[in-house]
Amino acid sequence: MDIDLEFVKEIISSAFILAGVFFMLVASIGLLRLPDFYTRMSAITKGATLGMGMIVIGIGVYFNDTEIMLKILAILFFTLITSPVAAHAITRTAIYKKVPLWKKTDLKEFQNYLQKRELDKDEVEDQLQKNSKRL
């Protein structure tokens, strides 16, 4: 019995591309519908990276060529490195700029963190004063 390898390749590639497009659509709907900036940010970062990666892998499987697969692995590598860094930088800017949070957000841990940081700052200032007295 013969297996048509071209057909198998096309099926695998189609499955990857359809899954990637599905994740991309979910990310876009999340961007449009979620209530505040931070939840939208989380929807984009995961959904778009996964969706784009799966589309690109699907095309790489279809082309069946070493050079193109290397370029596609480079695209995947850059995206997987840069996307979390960009998301972290944007969200940090949003915290500093005081972009409003959703009213149902649970802020208990964040406030504990802020209090702890304040305490740490006081300790550091105490240390600095002691040091200056000693000098």
Next chain:
Amino acid sequence: MNIFDTTLLIAFFVLGVCLLLAAIRFAMGPSLLDRITAFDLIVANVIGIIVIYSKLTRDFELIDVALILSLFGFLGSISFTYYMLRRNN
């Protein structure tokens, strides 16, 4: 028309709908940061569209364009946030 070409047409259509949704958020986003995230999504969408288009036209050079674009999207959002943080200080 075989399965793969049908899949590519469906993917084109759905990615176009995704671009439309991101453009709506880009137009009405309350803050500038919302627009930056919408721009991120648009860049990821365009990379997917370019890669699929390179199959449809059999023009392999377009994959290089996607490679460069994946770096420039990162650069764009990072520089936007950098200058937003510096403007007040």
